[in-house]
Amino acid sequence: MKTPTKQLWREEFSVFAGEDRYVQRRQFTKFLMLTSVGMFAGNLWILVRSWFSNPRAVFPEQTVARAGEIPVGAVKLFTYPTPQDHCILVHTRSGQYTAFSQKCTHLSCAVYYSAKNDRLECPCHEGYFSVLDGTVLQGPPPRPLPRVQLEQRGDELIAIGMGT
């Protein structure tokens, strides 16, 4: 059994200034150590997610639009591959059809097509993406926009997968 002088509360709330400095440093270091363990847990979580996620998932085929439906410089919004994943289909100035995820890779704001500048723009932090391949032109986004792979069958544009 502990003697009264070794009780925890007496150590933690010492009346001596010198001992108090020790306690503050020790407690602060304990907090830092727990934060460090938290960081490790975060790394482990990413590792587990990377093991159990399936990058080669089979994407459904989905008709997005008809070829003549969208004039040059216009867009059509749709969801793909799930109803929660919003995407944007653009009929570019050069006549191509391109489609990307509408979620900015910076902080997930919705990007829109600027016909004036012929690029995809994120209004939150002025991140700009190329409308041709989704690469970052300017701003804080760290990665290109995920691209929706399109296939034209007759006059139908069909989404067949996602890629970068």
Next chain:
Amino acid sequence: MRRGLTAIDAAMLLVIVILIVQMWLLTATLESYLAGQAGVALPAALISGILSTACVALYLFIRKVDRTVRK
């Protein structure tokens, strides 16, 4: 007591440096994972684990010094 405090300060500084490295590691790993490069997750987790162990060891060292000085 002064030597004890110096030792504790030095250990605490090391813990802070380790923590900064771990923060950077976690951010970089998350960025890579979201970019589709999951290959870095395993080495990053291993290094983070080693750094965490070092942090725990330094904390135990501080506790030991603390107790020794108080006696």
